[in-house]
Amino acid sequence: MQLVIVGVGYVGLITGLSFAKIGHNVSFIDTDKDKINVLNHYRPPFIEPELKDYLLNSEVQQNTQFFDNYNDIKWDSIDAVIICVQTPTTEEGDVDISYISSVFHNIKDLIDNETIICIKSTIHPLALEKLFKDSSINYEDLVFNPEFLREGSAFADFFHTDRVIVGSLNSENMKKIGELYSSLDTEIIYTDPVSSQLIKYLSNAYLPLRLSFVNEASRVVDELNANQEDVLRGVGLDSRIGLDYFRPSPGWGGSCFPKDVKEIQELAKNQNLNLPLVQSIINSNDVHISWFTDKLVDMLESNNLEKVCLIGASFKENTDDIRHSPTFAIYQKLQQRSKKVEIYDNYVLSDFVLNDFDLLKDYSLIVEMFPLDDSYNKLKDKTQELQNTIYYRFWN
Ligand SMILES: NC(=O)c1ccc[n+]([C@@H]2O[C@H](COP(=O)([O-])OP(=O)(O)OC[C@H]3O[C@@H](n4cnc5c(N)ncnc54)[C@H](O)[C@@H]3O)[C@@H](O)[C@H]2O)c1
Structure with missing residues (x-):
């Protein structure tokens, strides 16, 4: 055609x-x-x-x-x-x-x-x-x-x-x-117009709901000092649940989920539909991002570190899309709490983002925001050479 x-x-x-x-x-x-x-x-x-x-x-x-x-x-x-x-x-x-x-x-x-x-x-x-x-x-x-x-x-x-x-x-x-x-x-x-769009919206409600669930589950695991990998694998191996799309993260974002969830929440309100689960998807993510920020602040303070560096500016791996990126939300929250914070990224060019790792000074908490590709190997090697530095990621 x-x-x-x-x-x-x-x-x-x-x-x-x-x-x-x-x-x-x-x-x-x-x-x-x-x-x-x-x-x-x-x-x-x-x-x-x-x-x-x-x-x-x-x-x-x-x-x-x-x-x-x-x-x-x-x-x-x-x-x-x-x-x-x-x-x-x-x-x-x-x-x-x-x-x-x-x-x-x-x-x-x-x-x-x-x-x-x-x-x-x-x-x-x-x-x-x-x-x-x-x-x-x-x-x-x-x-x-x-x-x-x-x-x-x-x-x-x-x-x-x-x-x-x-x-x-x-x-x-x-x-x-x-x-x-x-x-x-x-x-x-093949269906009617309203049904076709509902399929899109309900999919984009379920997926962040699942990501929020796995993040809430990970907070329970963290609180009890249990083994995150074992617990999530043990849950996900149930074929009714599944292991796909079941990785914990510092939060979810992107150009689609936040906007589509907000709109389906509005749709429910307009139609006087009570959808308590759907109404709480964004709140769950906000709570998780705050919890994650608190965790970084605790790690800084208890290890006498001066600075946090968040690695990965986009909202997930393999893209340079920074729309509604959790990295920026956490960056702002840390700044509000007067913590020194930088964002480092190999692909994203922006006023807020460093592309030269040498600018980072010692005494840092380095946080991987999502699984990094091979282009970050040099950074990982250099990090190991730094004294008094902790390299942290939330998933196993
Ligand atoms: N990005 C995703 O992962 C994704 C996935 C599924 C669905 N969607 C949906 O698809 C749509 C597009 O998303 P996107 O992320 O590709 O958007 P985008 O912002 O990356 O691209 C939109 C493009 O449209 C162009 N544009 C705007 N008005 C125009 C006009 N009058 N004539 C010609 N070009 C015009 C803009 O310049 C821009 O390049 C959205 O509705 C989004 O919700 C996005």
């Missing part, structure tokens, strides 16, 4: 390159000219495993073009437009659909009646009604195809996805979007 991907962020770029790899022709468009410029030189605009290889792959290059102007795309031949722009949360906990609306306005005079508009961005079920009111598109023909990839393993997730969800009131459009995935060995669920 001939596709246009609108919004070349984490979701748009990975999805589009993957479609190009399986033979579709993909035109990417983004209003961020710098990003498009970087991509036109086949350079990755962010860190993601395999991204460089995909950008340099000749088959992929043959099937892709990058644009920063809607008018430069050859719209006559386009079968489907896949919208992957951001959908942030408003101050009120609502979803901001203004980016999607602006795409509708950008494309309405360029596409014809046959072009399918598919929304990959996450948009919660109550906000679908707002789209319905947008006169520039026909809501009944829209297709929703929520995305489940994880930053850090996004290409693997695309090609080995657990399922594909397609929702629409137009069964012909729905089938055509489903066919995009026909070469993947996975189940495709």
Whole structure:
């Protein structure tokens, strides 16, 4: 198929390159000219495993073009437009659909009646009604195809996805979007728009709930001085529970979980639904981040150390995405308690982040925020040479 991907962020770029790899022709468009410029030189605009290889792959290059102007795309031949722009949360906990609306306005005079508009961005079920009111598109023909990839393993997730969800009131459009995935060995669920988005939201409620559970479990283990590895493995080996996604951490974050959980909490409030478990997911994470900060402060004080260095600025391994990173939350909390704190990272460039380990002085508590890749081996070796330094990580 001939596709246009609108919004070349984490979701748009990975999805589009993957479609190009399986033979579709993909035109990417983004209003961020710098990003498009970087991509036109086949350079990755962010860190993601395999991204460089995909950008340099000749088959992929043959099937892709990058644009920063809607008018430069050859719209006559386009079968489907896949919208992957951001959908942030408003101050009120609502979803901001203004980016999607602006795409509708950008494309309405360029596409014809046959072009399918598919929304990959996450948009919660109550906000679908707002789209319905947008006169520039026909809501009944829209297709929703929520995305489940994880930053850090996004290409693997695309090609080995657990399922594909397609929702629409137009069964012909729905089938055509489903066919995009026909070469993947996975189940495709065809459903209505509201159900398709509920699948996304309930998944993104369950996953942080699970992470919060494992963090609460780890606090119990820590309190009783039990063996964390043995306990969590012993629990997770029960096939009803499972070991996947069961690693304790200093906290969870990222661009999706905090916003999607907040929005489903708002949805429940708006509908007068009492969901006590869902309502406590964010609070559980906040409590854990505070507990973890207290633990670091205790370690500093009881070992007479002067400074904490948090290793890893992003919200998890294998990405440079710092949106809602627990590292920054802990950094701020330590500063509020007048503790000397630095963040060190090999990939993230920011005013707050050190990339030169030599700047760290002795008498430090070095904290691994998530499992570090091999690029950090030098840092680990250097840390061992430092006197009076403790290297700490929360999981075994
Ligand atoms: N990041 C993830 O891991 C992930 C996973 C699943 C679902 N999602 C959802 O997918 C959507 C996109 O997320 P993301 O992290 O890729 O976002 P992102 O912020 O990384 O990228 C969005 C891109 O859209 C571009 N854009 C905005 N308005 C535009 C317009 N009118 N025309 C062209 N380009 C425009 C921006 O410049 C930006 O490059 C969100 O709804 C998010 O909730 C994200």
